[in-house]
Amino acid sequence: MIHDLLSQQPQEQADDNPEVVLATIPQRNDDTVLEVVMMHRADGATSVELRSLVWGNGLGWYRQHTLQLDGTTARNLIQALGVVQRRVEHQSIDALVHKVLAFPRKLHQDATTV
Numbered sequence: 001m002i003h004d005l006l007s008q009q010p011q012e013q014a015d016d017n018p019e020v021v022l023a024t025i026p027q028r029n030d031d032t033v034l035e036v037v038m039m040h041r042a043d044g045a046t047s048v049e050l051r052s053l054v055w056g057n058g059l060g061w062y063r064q065h066t067l068q069l070d071g072t073t074a075r076n077l078i079q080a081l082g083v084v085q086r087r088v089e090h091q092s093i094d095a096l097v098h099k100v101l102a103f104p105r106k107l108h109q110d111a112t113t114v
Helices: 002-007 011-016 071-099
Strands: 019-026 032-040 046-056 060-070
Touching: 046 071, 060 071
Parallel strands: none
Antiparallel strands: 019 032, 032 046, 046 060
16 A cells, blocks of 8 residues: 555645654553654655654644654565565464464274274
8 A cells, every 4th residue: 555655646636645654553651652654755756654642641642753754765674574474364273273283183993993
């Protein structure tokens, strides 16, 4: 999805709305979220910002950290996260396999020995 959005450079959208929040990802603490934002600059360039937002009483949500990624870096990050996802899924499957107990086999006795 971000691959397609990064390759697009909508000129009219850049004038109307220079940034689009693509996702807000809750973190373990209720007072922290990760925001993924598509930025459209006036020169037509598109970039992505990863924003760590924290809730402050009396302040509301504020940015604690911002990481700006150009299109190439964002694509490389997506590729790296895909590798992470596949490894995590593989580890989850391996963990399930190791939790399965082998069903005991009943040895068949020869009818002539009974």
